[in-house]
Amino acid sequence: MRAAVEATGRRKLVMAGLSTDVCLAQTVLGALKDGYEVYFVTDCSAGVTPEAHEDAKTRLVMAGANPINWVAVAAEWAPDYTRPEKQKISEVMARRGGTAAMYTDYVMDQVAAGVVKAPDFM
Numbered sequence: 001m002r003a004a005v006e007a008t009g010r011r012k013l014v015m016a017g018l019s020t021d022v023c024l025a026q027t028v029l030g031a032l033k034d035g036y037e038v039y040f041v042t043d044c045s046a047g048v049t050p051e052a053h054e055d056a057k058t059r060l061v062m063a064g065a066n067p068i069n070w071v072a073v074a075a076e077w078a079p080d081y082t083r084p085e086k087q088k089i090s091e092v093m094a095r096r097g098g099t100a101a102m103y104t105d106y107v108m109d110q111v112a113a114g115v116v117k118a119p120d121f122m
Helices: 002-008 020-033 050-063 070-077 084-096 099-113
Strands: 012-015 037-041 066-068
Touching: 012 020, 020 037, 020 050, 037 050, 037 070, 050 066, 070 084, 084 099
Parallel strands: 012 037, 037 066
Antiparallel strands: none
């Protein structure tokens, strides 16, 4: 996996892991040591206990990693309803996005009502 990451030439990573306090922490700390800018998706990992999860997130922030949640990652990757990337994630956002689902539904309802121009992919 390391070789594949290095082959991209990118220095910014977005990471999650099965266990925040072990899998994710070890990987993030290693990437930070190697000079990567690391974002860890706080709600896509879990600890062996809620306390372990919280402690690991605190440790990672103190080490220099940046916390982010999955909805924020999706919004940054596809920030605009007119982009084709948004179409690919809209269904997931509508079903699993919590508050973000309301935003997605709101924009799509405005498109359906003719208030907002439909994106090119529709």
